[in-house]
Amino acid sequence: MSRRPPIFQVPRFAPLRRKSALPIWFSLLLRVLFALGLIAIALAVHWFDRGGLQDNIDGHVSFTDVLYFTMITVTTVGFGDIVPVTDRARMFDTFVVTPIRLFVWLIFLGTAYDFIFKRTWEKWRMSRIQRNLHGHIVVTGFGTSGSEAVRELIARGTLPHEIVVIDGRNAAITEAEDMGISVLEGDSTRNATLEAVHVERARAMIVSAGRDDTSILIVLTARRLAPDLPISVVIRSEDNEALARQAGATTVINPVSFSGLLLAGSTHGPHIAEYLADLAATDGRVALRERPATTDDIGKALSEIATGLGVRVYRDGIPHGFWEGEAGRIEPGDIIVEIVPGRGRSRR
Known part of the structure; x- marks a missing residue:
């Protein structure tokens, strides 16, 4: 049987990632300490080589003058009241202080971007996406079944931005996001999570949580928020199929039973399973x-x-x-x- 080409390709270099256990304030503190450390290096060298500096105001270079000169030089290009006069002092300012100045500015600009601009931009962007969610498909669980369902939806003509994936695993969220899909990392059994993706305005919902009890709880939660929403759920135990329907599932799919049907059908003819796969697949x-x-x-x-x-x-x-x-x-x-x-x- 021919294989369908993949929707996306995994990059050749995919670095491992792990969410940092450090709080945000500690990350900010590390950046500040690093910037102060760079300034301290410049201050120490300027002090030990203060003979290479000239004060154009009173002719005496004190520690206060060195501190002032270091801070002004690191943050700006200086005012000219204190200047390096020896070749050694000038080379130090050229090859050490100038890179320190650039690093300090990058640290503060990066910190401002991470903690202010980036968060504000992402918050505005997410709120805009949420406002425009209407007639979308919500997929809870991006495991084997959920990811295959999303690929099939895209192959059938559904645009990636019309799909919203909810999963609690960062790796699954990253994979879905790489496909151009709107994602939300969270617990689909909670009302707030489903309300955030406006499940009441969705045109369909696919539930594939990996566990029957979790899937049924998601169906119950979604059905309370969206009484008329078509909900398809994957249930792996035949005993739980009736419970899923009672919870409000419109369609209950048991992949184990379906696989058994294909296997049993293949024993009655070599082309039966192939024809059933033909019916189900896009290609x-x-x-x-x-x-x-x-x-x-x-x-x-x-x-x-x-x-x-x-x-x-x-x-x-x-x-x-x-x-x-x-x-x-x-x-x-x-x-x-x-x-x-x-x-x-x-x-x-």
């Missing part, structure tokens, strides 16, 4: 499509529709197969499930 020769009945469909039998091969019709939420009498006449409000040509090529 298959055939694809399943669900749509509401149109005026052209009304009154026709399910087998007579012109847009594809009708296999099931939903009427008042009840499914009817193409062989049943209810599928002999399509009525207004019916939902049709049909098989249509896919965009892929023949699999070998």
Whole structure:
């Protein structure tokens, strides 16, 4: 079977990252101490080599003059009242004090950026993204199932910025962010987290938390905030499928059971599992499509529709197969499930 090309490529160099355990104030203190250390080096050398300095005011260079000269030289280019007059003092100012000046300015500018401008910019940017969230797809859990679902959504034409991923793991959030997806690092079982992504304005939600109890709790939380939201959830234990539906899940998917179906089907014919994979994948020769009945469909039998091969019709939420009498006449409000040509090529 042909493999679908990846949506994104992992960079050749991916450094390990770990969130710093140090508080923000300690990081700020380290920067200040480093800047003071650089200034202290310049001050010490200027003091020991004060004979190379000339005070144009009173002709005497005191410690106060050295401190003043060091601070003025490090922060600016000096005022000319105290100047280096020996070659050694001038070379020190050229090759040591000037780099120290640049480092000190970079430290303070970087600190201002990190603690003021960057945080303000990110806060404004996130609030703007939140305000514009509407008709998006919320994916809680970016593990194996969640990440594959996101890739499939993008392959089916969903724009990355229309997807919001929630996960508590920094590595998963980084991976999703690299795909151009809006991300939120947090706990999806909490009301505040789902409210932050405006789950009530989403068009669909995918829950793949990795644990059935966590997934069911997320469904309960989301259903309370968005009573009409279509919610698809991955449940790994058959005993928990009914609980997920009672919690409010619209669609319950058991990957273990589905894998078993594919394996069992393959024993009855080598092409059954391949055809089922064709139906599910974006790059298959055939694809399943669900749509509401149109005026052209009304009154026709399910087998007579012109847009594809009708296999099931939903009427008042009840499914009817193409062989049943209810599928002999399509009525207004019916939902049709049909098989249509896919965009892929023949699999070998």
